Amino acid sequence: MFLFTLVLGVLFLPEADSLKCTCEESLGFCSNGTIECSSQNYSCSAATVIFHGKYLSGNTVTEQNSKGCIKSELCLDYSVSNGVYRVLQKTSCCSGDLCNANITYPKPDYKSTSNGKKCFSCDGENCTKTLNCVGDESHCFTVTRNAQGVTVMMKGCASDKVCSDKSTSVSSGQLPGSKVSCCQGDYCNSASTPSPALLLLLVPLLFSNLFS
Structure with missing residues:
Protein backbone atom coordinates (compact mmCIF):
# COMPACT_ATOMS: atom_id res chain seq x y z
CA MET A 1 0.00 0.00 0.00
CA SER A 95 -10.73 16.26 -20.78
CA GLY A 96 -13.76 17.99 -19.35
CA ASP A 97 -15.33 18.14 -15.91
CA LEU A 98 -16.13 14.72 -14.44
CA CYS A 99 -15.56 13.10 -17.84
CA ASN A 100 -14.00 10.04 -16.20
CA ALA A 101 -17.10 9.21 -14.17
CA ASN A 102 -18.26 6.46 -16.50
CA ILE A 103 -14.90 5.24 -17.80
CA THR A 104 -14.36 1.55 -17.14
CA TYR A 105 -11.05 0.71 -15.54
CA PRO A 106 -8.62 -0.53 -18.21
CA LYS A 107 -6.95 -3.89 -17.57
CA PRO A 108 -3.22 -4.41 -18.18
CA ASP A 109 -2.27 -7.85 -19.46
CA TYR A 110 0.34 -9.09 -17.01
CA LYS A 111 0.42 -12.49 -18.73
CA SER A 112 2.32 -11.11 -21.71
CA THR A 113 4.80 -13.51 -23.30
CA SER A 114 8.49 -13.03 -23.98
CA ASN A 115 9.25 -10.69 -26.91
CA GLY A 116 12.76 -12.03 -27.51
CA LYS A 117 14.63 -9.04 -26.06
CA LYS A 118 17.11 -9.71 -23.26
CA CYS A 119 18.46 -7.31 -20.63
CA PHE A 120 20.61 -7.59 -17.57
CA SER A 121 18.99 -7.62 -14.12
CA CYS A 122 20.43 -7.69 -10.62
CA ASP A 123 20.42 -10.54 -8.12
CA GLY A 124 21.97 -9.06 -5.02
CA GLU A 125 25.33 -7.61 -6.07
CA ASN A 126 25.36 -9.67 -9.26
CA CYS A 127 23.95 -7.49 -12.04
CA THR A 128 24.68 -9.87 -14.92
CA LYS A 129 21.57 -12.00 -14.59
CA THR A 130 19.55 -12.41 -17.81
CA LEU A 131 16.03 -11.04 -17.83
CA ASN A 132 13.71 -11.93 -20.72
CA CYS A 133 11.60 -8.89 -21.60
CA VAL A 134 7.89 -9.37 -22.20
CA GLY A 135 5.08 -7.55 -23.96
CA ASP A 136 6.08 -4.05 -25.12
CA GLU A 137 9.26 -3.87 -23.04
CA SER A 138 11.58 -2.73 -25.83
CA HIS A 139 14.31 -1.03 -23.77
CA CYS A 140 16.84 -2.02 -21.13
CA PHE A 141 17.34 0.30 -18.15
CA THR A 142 19.82 0.91 -15.36
CA VAL A 143 19.09 2.85 -12.18
CA THR A 144 21.83 3.64 -9.67
CA ARG A 145 21.28 5.40 -6.37
CA ASN A 146 23.36 6.28 -3.36
CA ALA A 147 21.44 5.15 -0.28
CA GLN A 148 23.02 6.01 3.07
CA GLY A 149 26.49 5.96 1.59
CA VAL A 150 25.97 2.68 -0.26
CA THR A 151 25.52 2.62 -4.04
CA VAL A 152 22.66 0.36 -5.09
CA MET A 153 21.74 -0.60 -8.64
CA MET A 154 18.70 -1.91 -10.45
CA LYS A 155 18.53 -3.18 -14.03
CA GLY A 156 15.75 -4.57 -16.17
CA CYS A 157 13.29 -4.10 -19.02
CA ALA A 158 10.97 -1.16 -19.72
CA SER A 159 8.45 0.04 -22.28
CA ASP A 160 9.46 2.67 -24.84
CA LYS A 161 7.05 5.24 -23.38
CA VAL A 162 8.59 4.92 -19.92
CA CYS A 163 12.01 5.76 -21.35
CA SER A 164 10.85 8.85 -23.22
CA ASP A 165 12.60 12.15 -22.44
CA LYS A 166 9.39 14.13 -22.93
CA SER A 167 8.62 14.36 -19.21
CA THR A 168 12.00 15.25 -17.76
CA SER A 169 10.48 18.32 -16.10
CA VAL A 170 8.10 16.04 -14.21
CA SER A 171 10.76 13.55 -13.21
CA SER A 172 13.33 16.17 -12.17
CA GLY A 173 14.00 16.11 -8.45
CA GLN A 174 11.78 13.15 -7.65
CA LEU A 175 14.68 11.11 -6.32
CA PRO A 176 17.88 13.12 -5.85
CA GLY A 177 21.08 11.16 -6.16
CA SER A 178 19.73 8.71 -8.74
CA LYS A 179 21.11 8.19 -12.23
CA VAL A 180 18.96 6.58 -14.89
CA SER A 181 19.68 5.36 -18.39
CA CYS A 182 17.71 3.54 -21.09
CA CYS A 183 19.05 1.83 -24.19
CA GLN A 184 18.06 -0.52 -26.98
CA GLY A 185 19.72 -3.78 -27.94
CA ASP A 186 20.18 -7.06 -26.09
CA TYR A 187 22.17 -6.65 -22.86
CA CYS A 188 22.86 -3.00 -23.69
CA ASN A 189 22.42 -2.02 -20.02
CA SER A 190 25.72 -3.57 -18.99
CA ALA A 191 27.41 -0.17 -19.09
CA SER A 192 24.94 2.64 -19.78
CA THR A 193 25.51 6.37 -19.76
CA PRO A 194 23.00 8.00 -17.38
CA SER A 195 20.49 10.29 -19.03
CA PRO A 196 17.28 11.97 -17.85
CA ALA A 197 14.11 10.09 -18.65
CA LEU A 198 10.58 9.56 -17.46
CA LEU A 199 11.92 6.37 -15.89
CA LEU A 200 13.46 8.57 -13.21
CA LEU A 201 9.96 9.31 -12.03
CA LEU A 202 8.39 5.89 -12.46
CA VAL A 203 10.92 3.26 -11.54
CA PRO A 204 12.23 4.60 -8.20
CA LEU A 205 8.69 5.25 -7.00
CA LEU A 206 7.32 1.90 -8.10
CA PHE A 207 10.27 -0.02 -6.73
CA SER A 208 11.16 2.27 -3.84
CA ASN A 209 10.97 -0.54 -1.29
CA LEU A 210 13.92 -2.19 -2.98
CA PHE A 211 16.06 0.78 -1.98
CA SER A 212 14.87 1.02 1.60
Whole structure:
Protein backbone atom coordinates (compact mmCIF):
# COMPACT_ATOMS: atom_id res chain seq x y z
CA MET A 1 0.00 0.00 0.00
CA PHE A 2 2.92 2.37 0.76
CA LEU A 3 4.23 1.79 -2.76
CA PHE A 4 0.90 2.69 -4.31
CA THR A 5 0.60 5.79 -2.11
CA LEU A 6 3.86 7.09 -3.61
CA VAL A 7 2.58 6.49 -7.13
CA LEU A 8 -0.70 8.27 -6.43
CA GLY A 9 1.11 11.11 -4.71
CA VAL A 10 2.85 11.91 -8.01
CA LEU A 11 0.34 10.90 -10.66
CA PHE A 12 -2.81 12.16 -8.95
CA LEU A 13 -1.53 15.20 -7.09
CA PRO A 14 -4.43 17.64 -6.62
CA GLU A 15 -3.93 21.23 -7.68
CA ALA A 16 -6.75 23.67 -7.14
CA ASP A 17 -8.06 25.23 -10.32
CA SER A 18 -10.98 24.62 -12.65
CA LEU A 19 -10.88 21.03 -13.90
CA LYS A 20 -12.98 18.66 -11.82
CA CYS A 21 -12.61 14.89 -12.05
CA THR A 22 -14.32 11.95 -10.47
CA CYS A 23 -12.10 10.57 -7.73
CA GLU A 24 -12.21 6.95 -6.59
CA GLU A 25 -9.61 5.54 -4.20
CA SER A 26 -9.24 5.02 -0.47
CA LEU A 27 -6.00 6.76 0.48
CA GLY A 28 -7.42 10.08 1.57
CA PHE A 29 -7.00 12.22 -1.57
CA CYS A 30 -10.68 12.26 -2.51
CA SER A 31 -13.30 14.63 -1.18
CA ASN A 32 -16.94 13.73 -1.77
CA GLY A 33 -16.02 11.72 -4.85
CA THR A 34 -14.49 14.62 -6.80
CA ILE A 35 -11.10 16.25 -7.07
CA GLU A 36 -9.94 19.57 -8.50
CA CYS A 37 -6.78 19.79 -10.54
CA SER A 38 -5.07 22.27 -12.77
CA SER A 39 -6.85 22.52 -16.11
CA GLN A 40 -3.52 23.25 -17.80
CA ASN A 41 -1.64 20.07 -18.76
CA TYR A 42 -3.96 17.90 -16.68
CA SER A 43 -6.61 15.36 -17.63
CA CYS A 44 -9.15 13.22 -15.84
CA SER A 45 -8.14 9.60 -15.64
CA ALA A 46 -9.07 6.04 -14.81
CA ALA A 47 -6.00 3.92 -14.16
CA THR A 48 -5.17 0.37 -13.22
CA VAL A 49 -1.75 -0.53 -11.83
CA ILE A 50 -0.73 -4.16 -11.46
CA PHE A 51 2.20 -5.24 -9.29
CA HIS A 52 3.31 -8.67 -10.44
CA GLY A 53 5.73 -10.37 -8.08
CA LYS A 54 6.89 -13.07 -10.44
CA TYR A 55 9.45 -14.53 -8.07
CA LEU A 56 7.99 -13.66 -4.69
CA SER A 57 5.54 -15.81 -2.73
CA GLY A 58 4.67 -17.93 -5.74
CA ASN A 59 3.73 -15.46 -8.45
CA THR A 60 1.66 -12.84 -6.63
CA VAL A 61 -0.52 -10.30 -8.43
CA THR A 62 -1.89 -7.12 -6.82
CA GLU A 63 -4.24 -4.78 -8.66
CA GLN A 64 -5.01 -1.17 -7.72
CA ASN A 65 -7.67 0.99 -9.40
CA SER A 66 -8.01 4.74 -9.16
CA LYS A 67 -9.69 7.71 -10.76
CA GLY A 68 -8.60 11.31 -10.48
CA CYS A 69 -6.35 13.93 -12.07
CA ILE A 70 -3.19 13.13 -13.98
CA LYS A 71 -0.59 15.15 -15.84
CA SER A 72 -1.32 14.61 -19.53
CA GLU A 73 2.24 13.45 -20.28
CA LEU A 74 1.85 10.72 -17.65
CA CYS A 75 -1.26 9.25 -19.26
CA LEU A 76 0.70 6.16 -20.28
CA ASP A 77 0.41 2.44 -20.74
CA TYR A 78 3.69 0.91 -19.66
CA SER A 79 5.51 -2.08 -18.23
CA VAL A 80 8.68 -2.09 -16.12
CA SER A 81 10.40 -5.20 -14.78
CA ASN A 82 13.53 -5.75 -12.71
CA GLY A 83 13.31 -9.54 -12.53
CA VAL A 84 11.62 -9.56 -9.12
CA TYR A 85 8.70 -7.23 -9.70
CA ARG A 86 6.90 -6.28 -12.87
CA VAL A 87 4.76 -3.15 -12.70
CA LEU A 88 2.17 -2.42 -15.37
CA GLN A 89 -0.07 0.59 -15.75
CA LYS A 90 -2.92 1.11 -18.17
CA THR A 91 -4.62 4.50 -18.21
CA SER A 92 -7.66 6.02 -19.92
CA CYS A 93 -7.75 9.83 -19.97
CA CYS A 94 -10.22 12.50 -21.03
CA SER A 95 -10.73 16.26 -20.78
CA GLY A 96 -13.76 17.99 -19.35
CA ASP A 97 -15.33 18.14 -15.91
CA LEU A 98 -16.13 14.72 -14.44
CA CYS A 99 -15.56 13.10 -17.84
CA ASN A 100 -14.00 10.04 -16.20
CA ALA A 101 -17.10 9.21 -14.17
CA ASN A 102 -18.26 6.46 -16.50
CA ILE A 103 -14.90 5.24 -17.80
CA THR A 104 -14.36 1.55 -17.14
CA TYR A 105 -11.05 0.71 -15.54
CA PRO A 106 -8.62 -0.53 -18.21
CA LYS A 107 -6.95 -3.89 -17.57
CA PRO A 108 -3.22 -4.41 -18.18
CA ASP A 109 -2.27 -7.85 -19.46
CA TYR A 110 0.34 -9.09 -17.01
CA LYS A 111 0.42 -12.49 -18.73
CA SER A 112 2.32 -11.11 -21.71
CA THR A 113 4.80 -13.51 -23.30
CA SER A 114 8.49 -13.03 -23.98
CA ASN A 115 9.25 -10.69 -26.91
CA GLY A 116 12.76 -12.03 -27.51
CA LYS A 117 14.63 -9.04 -26.06
CA LYS A 118 17.11 -9.71 -23.26
CA CYS A 119 18.46 -7.31 -20.63
CA PHE A 120 20.61 -7.59 -17.57
CA SER A 121 18.99 -7.62 -14.12
CA CYS A 122 20.43 -7.69 -10.62
CA ASP A 123 20.42 -10.54 -8.12
CA GLY A 124 21.97 -9.06 -5.02
CA GLU A 125 25.33 -7.61 -6.07
CA ASN A 126 25.36 -9.67 -9.26
CA CYS A 127 23.95 -7.49 -12.04
CA THR A 128 24.68 -9.87 -14.92
CA LYS A 129 21.57 -12.00 -14.59
CA THR A 130 19.55 -12.41 -17.81
CA LEU A 131 16.03 -11.04 -17.83
CA ASN A 132 13.71 -11.93 -20.72
CA CYS A 133 11.60 -8.89 -21.60
CA VAL A 134 7.89 -9.37 -22.20
CA GLY A 135 5.08 -7.55 -23.96
CA ASP A 136 6.08 -4.05 -25.12
CA GLU A 137 9.26 -3.87 -23.04
CA SER A 138 11.58 -2.73 -25.83
CA HIS A 139 14.31 -1.03 -23.77
CA CYS A 140 16.84 -2.02 -21.13
CA PHE A 141 17.34 0.30 -18.15
CA THR A 142 19.82 0.91 -15.36
CA VAL A 143 19.09 2.85 -12.18
CA THR A 144 21.83 3.64 -9.67
CA ARG A 145 21.28 5.40 -6.37
CA ASN A 146 23.36 6.28 -3.36
CA ALA A 147 21.44 5.15 -0.28
CA GLN A 148 23.02 6.01 3.07
CA GLY A 149 26.49 5.96 1.59
CA VAL A 150 25.97 2.68 -0.26
CA THR A 151 25.52 2.62 -4.04
CA VAL A 152 22.66 0.36 -5.09
CA MET A 153 21.74 -0.60 -8.64
CA MET A 154 18.70 -1.91 -10.45
CA LYS A 155 18.53 -3.18 -14.03
CA GLY A 156 15.75 -4.57 -16.17
CA CYS A 157 13.29 -4.10 -19.02
CA ALA A 158 10.97 -1.16 -19.72
CA SER A 159 8.45 0.04 -22.28
CA ASP A 160 9.46 2.67 -24.84
CA LYS A 161 7.05 5.24 -23.38
CA VAL A 162 8.59 4.92 -19.92
CA CYS A 163 12.01 5.76 -21.35
CA SER A 164 10.85 8.85 -23.22
CA ASP A 165 12.60 12.15 -22.44
CA LYS A 166 9.39 14.13 -22.93
CA SER A 167 8.62 14.36 -19.21
CA THR A 168 12.00 15.25 -17.76
CA SER A 169 10.48 18.32 -16.10
CA VAL A 170 8.10 16.04 -14.21
CA SER A 171 10.76 13.55 -13.21
CA SER A 172 13.33 16.17 -12.17
CA GLY A 173 14.00 16.11 -8.45
CA GLN A 174 11.78 13.15 -7.65
CA LEU A 175 14.68 11.11 -6.32
CA PRO A 176 17.88 13.12 -5.85
CA GLY A 177 21.08 11.16 -6.16
CA SER A 178 19.73 8.71 -8.74
CA LYS A 179 21.11 8.19 -12.23
CA VAL A 180 18.96 6.58 -14.89
CA SER A 181 19.68 5.36 -18.39
CA CYS A 182 17.71 3.54 -21.09
CA CYS A 183 19.05 1.83 -24.19
CA GLN A 184 18.06 -0.52 -26.98
CA GLY A 185 19.72 -3.78 -27.94
CA ASP A 186 20.18 -7.06 -26.09
CA TYR A 187 22.17 -6.65 -22.86
CA CYS A 188 22.86 -3.00 -23.69
CA ASN A 189 22.42 -2.02 -20.02
CA SER A 190 25.72 -3.57 -18.99
CA ALA A 191 27.41 -0.17 -19.09
CA SER A 192 24.94 2.64 -19.78
CA THR A 193 25.51 6.37 -19.76
CA PRO A 194 23.00 8.00 -17.38
CA SER A 195 20.49 10.29 -19.03
CA PRO A 196 17.28 11.97 -17.85
CA ALA A 197 14.11 10.09 -18.65
CA LEU A 198 10.58 9.56 -17.46
CA LEU A 199 11.92 6.37 -15.89
CA LEU A 200 13.46 8.57 -13.21
CA LEU A 201 9.96 9.31 -12.03
CA LEU A 202 8.39 5.89 -12.46
CA VAL A 203 10.92 3.26 -11.54
CA PRO A 204 12.23 4.60 -8.20
CA LEU A 205 8.69 5.25 -7.00
CA LEU A 206 7.32 1.90 -8.10
CA PHE A 207 10.27 -0.02 -6.73
CA SER A 208 11.16 2.27 -3.84
CA ASN A 209 10.97 -0.54 -1.29
CA LEU A 210 13.92 -2.19 -2.98
CA PHE A 211 16.06 0.78 -1.98
CA SER A 212 14.87 1.02 1.60
